[in-house]
Amino acid sequence: xxxxxxxxxxxxxxxxxxxxxxxxxxxxxxxxxxxxxxxxxxxxxxxxxxxxxxxxxxxxxxxxxxxxxxxxxxxxxxxxxxxxxxxxxxxxxxxxxxxxxxxxxxxxxxxxxxxxxxxxxxxxxxxxxxxxxxxxxxxxxxxxxxxxxxxxxxxxxxxxxxxxxxxxxxxxxxxxxxxxxxxxxxxxxxxxxxxxxxxxxxxxxxxxxxxxxxxxxxxxxxxxxxxxxxxxxxxxxxxxxx
Numbered sequence: 001x002x003x004x005x006x007x008x009x010x011x012x013x014x015x016x017x018x019x020x021x022x023x024x025x026x027x028x029x030x031x032x033x034x035x036x037x038x039x040x041x042x043x044x045x046x047x048x049x050x051x052x053x054x055x056x057x058x059x060x061x062x063x064x065x066x067x068x069x070x071x072x073x074x075x076x077x078x079x080x081x082x083x084x085x086x087x088x089x090x091x092x093x094x095x096x097x098x099x100x101x102x103x104x105x106x107x108x109x110x111x112x113x114x115x116x117x118x119x120x121x122x123x124x125x126x127x128x129x130x131x132x133x134x135x136x137x138x139x140x141x142x143x144x145x146x147x148x149x150x151x152x153x154x155x156x157x158x159x160x161x162x163x164x165x166x167x168x169x170x171x172x173x174x175x176x177x178x179x180x181x182x183x184x185x186x187x188x189x190x191x192x193x194x195x196x197x198x199x200x201x202x203x204x205x206x207x208x209x210x211x212x213x214x215x216x217x218x219x220x221x222x223x224x225x226x227x228x229x230x231x232x233x234x235x236x237x238x239x240x241x242x
Contacts, residue, residue: 001176008190009175013168016193023200024208037206043118047108055105061098062138065091070165074158084156092149099142106135130202137191144184155182161189 027035041048069091077087110131113123148154164177178186199205 001179005175005179008186009164009178010173012190012193013173016197017168019197020199023197024205027200027205035205035209037203038122040113040119040122043122044112044116047112047116051105051108051112053105054101055109058098058100058102058105061094062102065095065098069158070162073162073166088154088156092145092154095145096142099138099145103135103138103142106131106138110135126202129198130204133191133195133198134204137188137195140184140188140191144182144188147184148182155185157181157185161185 074084074087078084113119113127113131144155160177160181164174164181167174167177178189
């Protein structure tokens with residue numbers, strides 16, 4: 001193993017992971033009012049109505065595909081009766097559809113930001129960097145997958161990339177597994193590291209937002225100040241404010 005291999009497949013992933021986790025904690029503590037998507041729906045809705053569902057639904061399936069492919073070992077799926085050929089066929093067909101939908105949706109959103117004046121004016125330099133990193137990561141992943149399958153030489157990433165990915169979280173990194181991986185997949189992994197390192201400082205933080213508080217918060221009570229409305233006696237606690 002060379003020093004560059006250790007740098008690329010050990011140091012950079014751990015640095016990206018540390019920046020991502022630390023950045024999310026920092027931003028949640030000191031920038032809660034900036035934890036938002038900065039929605040531009042008010043400026044334009046026609047293109048957004050088309051591009052946003054394509055991108056968001058597509059990216060959800062892309063994420064789930066990565067979880068299954070990277071986190072679940074190949075031996076586990078074989079034990080439940082899913083052979084490598086079955087897994088590959090399902091992964092490629094569903095993954096290709098989800099990937100194309102995600103990329104098309106992203107292209108529509110980028111086109112919208114560039115051509116709609118108010119939306120373009122509201123686009124920050126941070127947004128532009130985010131779109132470049134996100135688009136590059138998606139294109140590299142989709143391109144590597146399609147290239148291998150269309151040329152008849154699909155790469156079984158669960159034999160090298162998946163074990164390397166899990167080894168990072170086991171704190172027993174195995175950079176030698178990535179050295180023999182195809183160039184497209186290696187570039188995809190490095191691009192993903194850059195994207196996750198930038199994640200906490202962009203609008204992508206909204207992925208980690210969920211309106212959990214709405215499940216327990218009390219509803220808002222509206223009372224009229226006009227005492228002349230209605231003749232029915234109000235229940236206790238619902239009297240109109242004088």
